[in-house]
Amino acid sequence: MTTNSVSLPPLDYLLAFEATAESKSFVAASKRLNISETAISRKVRLLELHYGVPFFLRGHRSISITPQGELFLARVKPALEMLRSASQMTASDHKDRAVTLAATNSVAALWLMPRLQKLNRQNKHLKIMLVSSDDDNECLSDNVDLAILRGDGNWPGYHAELMFGETVFPVCSPSYLKANPSAADPLQIHDLDLIEVSSTHREWMNWRTWLENSGTPAGKLRQGSFFNTYPLSVQAAADGLGIALGWGHLVDPLLNEGKLVRPLGQAKVRTNHGYYLLKSERKKMFDECQVVEDWLHRQSAERSTAFRD
Known part of the structure; x- marks a missing residue:
């Protein structure tokens, strides 16, 4: 029976x-x-x-x-x-199938790289191919599975989910602020060592547009240091070369570690752009892609909970 x-x-x-x-x-x-x-x-x-x-x-x-x-x-x-x-x-x-993740140079260097070790520890079977580029076409090439790009959320043919809004504020090293206390005065900051980024993206915020959007007269800006990538400008600020513009989600770790400070306190400019996680509507995602996508959204949610820019 x-x-x-x-x-x-x-x-x-x-x-x-x-x-x-x-x-x-x-x-x-x-x-x-x-x-x-x-x-x-x-x-x-x-x-x-x-x-x-x-x-x-x-x-x-x-x-x-x-x-x-x-x-x-x-x-x-x-x-x-x-x-x-x-x-x-x-x-x-799926043994040798890597997830190709593309991102701007700034996101790749300042946000993704410090977190990849955590992702690898949590998912030892995953293989990540990281593509770092400020060329949107390269980040959206056919061999890329997921991409993190800056924009307004409108990429035809792609499903876009906002990961971070764009909040921008001045940052410098504690030693620079100590040596240049006028950096704490918005009316005098334009006369200090302002670090700029030479970007091909015309909507990228520079010092003049930041001062104008914050309601501070820009006047004649002092000639400062120029760099062709944003990570270099952040490193220059941390090294005490001057004052850079900090994108909230990118400089959080350096602020937490005390390597950077905000000389104007909570002064900031919020734009209508943001950083989006993109995946092609034409491309079929495999299981590992979903694991990486879910992990990225958790990291974004943790940041949103910790910081209210």
């Missing part, structure tokens, strides 16, 4: 039965599956109780398979082989 003719037994019961039936020994089966002989015996017994059928005759020091056991092995063996094959093929399909 069966306990339930419809329900399936746990897979580990079937694997214990198969190993025992083929080796004709609980001891040999335990070595094959790397679990104890007692555990093998218990799983086989629970399988027999599940079906109400004796699959083995147990002697004092030996066991032998019953006709019912032989028939059951013949029936389940093909199914178990199919499961093993499917598992191996799935693992093989």
